[in-house]
Amino acid sequence: MQLAVELEELGTRIIDASKFLEHAEEELSQRIIGQRDVIRRVFIAMLVNGHILLEGVPGLAKTLIVSTFAAAMNLKFQRIQFTPDMLPADLVGTMIYNPKEMEFYPRKGPVFANVILADEINRSPAKVQSALLEAMQERQVTIGSQTFPLQEPFMVLATQNPIEHEGTYMLPEAQVDRFMMKVIVDYPSYDEELEIMLRSATNASKAPVKAVVQSGDIFQARGLIDRIYVDPRVQRYIVDLVVATRVPAQYGMPELAAMIEYGASPRASIFLLLASKAHAFLQHRPYITPEDVKAIVYDTLRHRIRPGYEAEAENIKPSDIIRQILQHVQVP
Amino acid sequence: MLLLIFSTGLLPASPAHAEKRVPAVTMMVTPDTLLVGDRIHCTIQITNPDQEVASVVWGDGVDSLSVRTFELVSSKHISSSLLHGQSREKFELELAAFGTGQQFLPPFTVALHDSKGNITKKIVYKPSTTVFVRALTDSTMRDLRPVKPPLKPPIPLLLIMPLILGVFGVGGLVLLLLFMLKRVVRKSAEKVDSGQVAQRKLRKLGSNLSAGMPPHECYEELSNIMRSFLESHYRIRALEAVTQEIERDLKKLGVAGFESIMNLLKQADLVKFADIRPDVEESRQSLHKASEVIRSTRYFRPPDQPVQAEEPQ
Numbered sequence: 001m002q003l004a005v006e007l008e009e010l011g012t013r014i015i016d017a018s019k020f021l022e023h024a025e026e027e028l029s030q031r032i033i034g035q036r037d038v039i040r041r042v043f044i045a046m047l048v049n050g051h052i053l054l055e056g057v058p059g060l061a062k063t064l065i066v067s068t069f070a071a072a073m074n075l076k077f078q079r080i081q082f083t084p085d086m087l088p089a090d091l092v093g094t095m096i097y098n099p100k101e102m103e104f105y106p107r108k109g110p111v112f113a114n115v116i117l118a119d120e121i122n123r124s125p126a127k128v129q130s131a132l133l134e135a136m137q138e139r140q141v142t143i144g145s146q147t148f149p150l151q152e153p154f155m156v157l158a159t160q161n162p163i164e165h166e167g168t169y170m171l172p173e174a175q176v177d178r179f180m181m182k183v184i185v186d187y188p189s190y191d192e193e194l195e196i197m198l199r200s201a202t203n204a205s206k207a208p209v210k211a212v213v214q215s216g217d218i219f220q221a222r223g224l225i226d227r228i229y230v231d232p233r234v235q236r237y238i239v240d241l242v243v244a245t246r247v248p249a250q251y252g253m254p255e256l257a258a259m260i261e262y263g264a265s266p267r268a269s270i271f272l273l274l275a276s277k278a279h280a281f282l283q284h285r286p287y288i289t290p291e292d293v294k295a296i297v298y299d300t301l302r303h304r305i306r307p308g309y310e311a312e313a314e315n316i317k318p319s320d321i322i323r324q325i326l327q328h329v330q331v332p
Numbered sequence: 333m334l335l336l337i338f339s340t341g342l343l344p345a346s347p348a349h350a351e352k353r354v355p356a357v358t359m360m361v362t363p364d365t366l367l368v369g370d371r372i373h374c375t376i377q378i379t380n381p382d383q384e385v386a387s388v389v390w391g392d393g394v395d396s397l398s399v400r401t402f403e404l405v406s407s408k409h410i411s412s413s414l415l416h417g418q419s420r421e422k423f424e425l426e427l428a429a430f431g432t433g434q435q436f437l438p439p440f441t442v443a444l445h446d447s448k449g450n451i452t453k454k455i456v457y458k459p460s461t462t463v464f465v466r467a468l469t470d471s472t473m474r475d476l477r478p479v480k481p482p483l484k485p486p487i488p489l490l491l492i493m494p495l496i497l498g499v500f501g502v503g504g505l506v507l508l509l510l511f512m513l514k515r516v517v518r519k520s521a522e523k524v525d526s527g528q529v530a531q532r533k534l535r536k537l538g539s540n541l542s543a544g545m546p547p548h549e550c551y552e553e554l555s556n557i558m559r560s561f562l563e564s565h566y567r568i569r570a571l572e573a574v575t576q577e578i579e580r581d582l583k584k585l586g587v588a589g590f591e592s593i594m595n596l597l598k599q600a601d602l603v604k605f606a607d608i609r610p611d612v613e614e615s616r617q618s619l620h621k622a623s624e625v626i627r628s629t630r631y632f633r634p635p636d637q638p639v640q641a642e643e644p645q
Contacts, residue, residue, distance in 0.1 A: 004606075004607055004608065004609075007606060007607065229605075229606065229607055231604060231605045231606075231607065233604055233605070234605060286606075287605050287606040287607070288605065289574065289575070289601055289605045290574045290605075291574045291575065291576050294574055294577075326572065327569065327572050328572065329572065330571055330572055331571070331572055331573060331574055332604060332605075
């Protein structure tokens, strides 16, 4: 069986255009042991203009992944450590008075970069979080009376610590929804841990990360991703998965209705489709299959489902709810 | 409380007792000591030598407005005939005691009637019998009164026991029947061979294809038939699983014809998701392959437990 000519040609172009990601992955693997899934999710978000919320305990190389990724991708990187005394101006910039010329001029903040690592985003008050999330959504920043567009590609990777909640400001659901994916950074395996220990326990300075990507590569990849074929069956499958989080009883899961306070928003469907396309791109495929949807559905939906009181009482997490939904919604 | 039954001979208070053939009156009172408000049982027995009918009038001559020491609660009259023309009247009286201290029983009148009912003689008796009535003091009020034994149920348990056992028996029988029915249904369901069902569906699909069914729709149906077959035959989750997951589960089981099954599913995926338009001949070949694959798996023994799919987190 042969693919249609257009898809065949698209497939060939995808193979060529995705080579830069293979190089970047290779470069990242020089620095980071394991965390392959996290790195793939970061690639997916970058390919479809999304942002990522990374959640994991300290010391799991979250910052290292992001900084190495930015360096390999040849992108401007900024790390912003969020603190309780931070102000929006510390993030987006402010107007500075120039006494020589007797006028104010804008001084741009650290948000003016390609890759932003918002470290411990939940440590700063809501107004600072809002300033960043507004920049993420609008892709522009207003300082004084002037509006400045942010440089493309623009990507925010925010981290939060799941075990320490004292003195933190939890991100409101409406703001969490703006993150395309919430990726759980887990502990490395035994062998990975061994390799990390042997490689890092040295005083020798590490070789700088080589930039293997040009920004043009990213834009070319984005153009191809838009052309990836999505069959109506897969489109309906995506919508079924998202709607099942809102009305599980319609999908033969009446017991889940009490477990979910509210389900995923339409933004979830959009991001699930985009992420599935990027996943298919990484697989060098010019079309989406349900495999692509299933591969990223946990990361795309877990922060968009709010478990109800009963679920919390029974320690049922959003991942458990998603698993149940996947077991009940028929694959096309 | 000490219970004493005593009998006493009574003497008439009026001069009438001097006459001949005076009826013999005896009185028994029990108990001799009681609390205020308690009751005494008084039995008056009159043996009348003249076959005359006797009656007892209690408390005759006592002012009804004054507080009486004893109050008649109930009375019962038993009459019997004796030898030598004598008759015996027995009056069982129940009196409530209200006075306190040593109390004499009140006087009563025995009236004798002739056969026409006319009173022929009236004799007033003053009993010398006394009872001691205890007042309700603090100490007595604290005393526990004797508790009466519980009333017996109107229907004895032995009578309703067969009914209860019957209800339980019927219930058990119904449950047993349901259990047996479920087993029969399950066994008959297990007897249905998933391979045969799939073959029948494939034959029908082939005839639909010949009747002009579009080949791409044929592949969609073929995929569903294969997944249903895999789910029921190998006890894996196939209808809600993607091809990769099915591949992983089948690999675990090491099924015969694994490559052919996966080829068929992947071809169907290409038609479904990559907009490929196969021709009729390709579709026919795929149906034939599917039929062969199902036939070749006939002797595979399915696992006892369903295969648990591993889900990514």
